[in-house]
Amino acid sequence: MMAMSKKMLEHEPSEIELLLPWHAAGTLNPRDARCVEEALARDPALARQYAAIQEEYAETIGLNESLGAPSARAMQKLFAAIDAEPARKPSASRNLSARITGFFAGLSPRTLAWAGSLGALVLLLQAGVIGAVLVKNQPAAFQTASLSTNEPITRALGPEAPPRALVRFAPDARVADITALLDSYQASIVDTRGGLFRLQFGNKAMPKDEVASLMSKLQGEKIVSLAVATP
Amino acid sequence: MSATQAASDDVLIARIAQGDRLAMQVLYGRHHVRVFRFGVRLVRDEQVAEDLISEVFLEVWRQAGKFEGRSAVSTWLLAITRFKALSALRRRKDVELDDEAANAIEDASDDPEVAVQKKDTSQALRKCLTGLSPEHREIVDLVYYHEKSVEEVAEIVGIPENTVKTRLFYARKKLAELLKAAGVERGWP
Numbered sequence: 239m240m241a242m243s244k245k246m247l248e249h250e251p252s253e254i255e256l257l258l259p260w261h262a263a264g265t266l267n268p269r270d271a272r273c274v275e276e277a278l279a280r281d282p283a284l285a286r287q288y289a290a291i292q293e294e295y296a297e298t299i300g301l302n303e304s305l306g307a308p309s310a311r312a313m314q315k316l317f318a319a320i321d322a323e324p325a326r327k328p329s330a331s332r333n334l335s336a337r338i339t340g341f342f343a344g345l346s347p348r349t350l351a352w353a354g355s356l357g358a359l360v361l362l363l364q365a366g367v368i369g370a371v372l373v374k375n376q377p378a379a380f381q382t383a384s385l386s387t388n389e390p391i392t393r394a395l396g397p398e399a400p401p402r403a404l405v406r407f408a409p410d411a412r413v414a415d416i417t418a419l420l421d422s423y424q425a426s427i428v429d430t431r432g433g434l435f436r437l438q439f440g441n442k443a444m445p446k447d448e449v450a451s452l453m454s455k456l457q458g459e460k461i462v463s464l465a466v467a468t469p
Numbered sequence: 470m471s472a473t474q475a476a477s478d479d480v481l482i483a484r485i486a487q488g489d490r491l492a493m494q495v496l497y498g499r500h501h502v503r504v505f506r507f508g509v510r511l512v513r514d515e516q517v518a519e520d521l522i523s524e525v526f527l528e529v530w531r532q533a534g535k536f537e538g539r540s541a542v543s544t545w546l547l548a549i550t551r552f553k554a555l556s557a558l559r560r561r562k563d564v565e566l567d568d569e570a571a572n573a574i575e576d577a578s579d580d581p582e583v584a585v586q587k588k589d590t591s592q593a594l595r596k597c598l599t600g601l602s603p604e605h606r607e608i609v610d611l612v613y614y615h616e617k618s619v620e621e622v623a624e625i626v627g628i629p630e631n632t633v634k635t636r637l638f639y640a641r642k643k644l645a646e647l648l649k650a651a652g653v654e655r656g657w658p
Contacts, residue, residue: 255638256637259641263612265612265616266618286656287657287658290655293594293655294598294609294613294641297591297598301598301599307502308515312501312505312523316523317490317493319527323531
């Protein structure tokens with residue numbers, strides 16, 4: 239019994255062996271095809287079997303091709319049967335994607351190209367109109383960077399943008415002193431980076447001369463080592 | 470079959486579902502020869518196979534609206550062909566005779582021997598391919614000629630994928646035995 243089972247197992251084809259016909263027909267997925275190629279390269283017996291399969295493959299195609307084609311009678315019979323079928327109403331339940339696919343499939347390449355160009359033109363016009371509306375309604379004025387020795391480079395954030403400054407406090411400044419200074423200037427810390435504090439003063443915009451005056455006053459404080467107006 | 474043609478077949482089926490005769494003509498023109506040859510190999514009679522393809526494409530006309538595109542249209546067509554062929558064989562009531570005929574060919578008929586005498590292995594192979602049982606014939610054709618994957622053959626024949634693989638292996642072994650009986654040695658098995 240054991241011997242019989244062993245004999246049966248010996249004749250059991252391997253998975254790679256089973257896949258050889260599909261490899262010959264080129265219908266394996268890339269992963270399986272790679273496995274078969276590797277096995278063929280290292281196993282001469284498998285390669286011999288594959289050569290036999292390639293013969294079978296070629297002759298099966300030859301045999302089928304020799305079977306010829308049906309006569310015109312088959313087509314006539316088919317369309318006579320179709321004519322005898324009850325008239326078909328377009329299906330209301332036909333899904334949307336099928337209808338869209340069918341619609342585009344029915345258009346000629348030239349029509350599709352024209353439709354594409356027209357669509358692009360419409361999009362361009364639409365972008366132009368939206369851009370024009372946005373520019374017209376823009377409340378804030380933007381000033382681009384330019385070389386000016388008289389005025390600091392500033393950007394108006396809007397009608398109520400309060401002044402801001404980058405401030406570095408003296409190394410010996412105590413927290414209590416800093417807090418007191420912030421209170422006296424009605425300032426708040428909005429950002430901090432590398433020992434520099436970005437402070438905002440009050441909640442209202444200030445004229446430029448007031449900002450300059452504020453900066454010089456701030457610069458004069460004992461615990462402030464640097465104060466620069468900033469957007 | 471290319472992916473483009475497969476996608477285009479799907480569009481044709483969608484149009485056929487709407488009653489488009491022109492789409493039917495295109496689909497017929499594209500697939501009728503392969504359907505016919507598959508039918509001939511199954512029923513072994515050209516007249517019956519011709520009737521078969523009319524029935525197959527009429528079924529497509531009727532069922533196109535139900536086609537969900539889960540498999541390729543060509544796979545669907547071959548599955549319908551197989552079903553219709555088996556029905557036709559049952560109607561002929563001579564399916565047993567067909568098997569007997571197949572067995573007769575398996576018994577190393579003279580033709581392969583003659584072919585071998587002429588050192589024509591190719592002819593012998595074709596004769597032996599014809600001599601395979603219907604079950605083995607259809608699987609060989611589906612894989613080699615119709616270039617169907619393991620999954621597609623499983624769908625057409627209605628058997629598990631592992632059975633598809635082993636059935637083709639044993640079809641090939643049978644073919645080798647037929648060839649050996651006819652005096653053709655190919656080094657396998």
